Amino acid sequence: MTLAVIDWAQPWLAPYRTPGEAAAQAARHASVAAALQGVKPAASPDFVRQGALAAGQASEAFGAFEAYESHIFHTRTVPTRDNLHDFFNGLVWLAFPQAKRHLNELQASEIARSGVGAVRGPLRDAITLFDENGALLNAPPALWRALVARDWHALFVTQRGLWREARLLLFGHALLEKLVTPRKPITAHVLLPYDLNAPPAFDDAAVAKNFDADRLRTKPFVPLPVLGVPGWCAENTAASFYADAGVFRPLQKNALPA
Structure with missing residues (x-):
């Protein structure tokens, strides 16, 4: 995984450029989780390696996505893999911790209310889409x-x-x-x-x-x-x-x- 492919001059990255460039530089010698952790403001959650998400949580009854959302809700930490997808997720958490936290709370509340089914349902589907x-x-x-x-x-x-x-x-x-x-x-x-x-x-x-x-x-x-x-x-x-x-x-x- 390399973050060197990111062109920080692109206009859509302007809101994320300052912490993003710093984290991308740090990730040359550390995990993405550690790199994000090193630049995060106090209001943002902590970032942890994906291994912090216990493998046993992802089962047929409680899928990987639900385990991920539940982990964030209960621990206020964000499991993070060493890839572009999770790197950008981390940057959005850095910029909008309240908004991301609210979406996670809505996910957790809906999972608690309706359980885990074959489909996520309209609310969880909309949250995930956005x-x-x-x-x-x-x-x-x-x-x-x-x-x-x-x-x-x-x-x-x-x-x-x-x-x-x-x-x-x-x-x-x-x-x-x-x-x-x-x-x-x-x-x-x-x-x-x-x-x-x-x-x-x-x-x-x-x-x-x-x-x-x-x-x-x-x-x-x-x-x-x-x-x-x-x-x-x-x-x-x-x-x-x-x-x-x-x-x-x-x-x-x-x-x-x-």
Whole structure:
């Protein structure tokens, strides 16, 4: 495993760059868990090697995912493997400890309430989707309306100038991992704000308040191909970039946010 492949100059990594570069440097001579532990602020949980997650917890009755979430909930430590996926997960924990903790508490509460079944159920499925692939967007209402309508031409071409007033924050660690090798189809699940005229703030406490269990069950997400964001891909300066209907898909009739 090497973290040297990460291009810290990419705009989507700006919120994570300072601790990320320091941890990546430390990980050249230590485990990812130790590297993250060395740069973490007091509010973040401790990072431990994956071996701290007892193998006996992952059984047919209590799967590996449930054991992982339960371990974090009960010990307030995050089992961490030496790979890019867990490295980016750690960086999100460093930046948003309250938000990540709240998602973990919702997972643990749902596991305690419903047990472990063949499927996770709508709430746990939505939490996992956002934790892995989610994003938050602070943007003028006109951009939000275009995104919800999947009006890609309006979103990225005719109203392109409005992106100077917008900010997209990638929260999902699997999403960050995928973008180590940027590809046009990579798509985030953007959390709809409660009010399109009042976009979300990006401080940790404010992000955590977005995660309401009843609301999450409805999967209030809209897809956004992230390399369409102005400044995130050199090729997207041409309007033809957005004509690829295999990536910038039109809104299906009667489609719900997903």
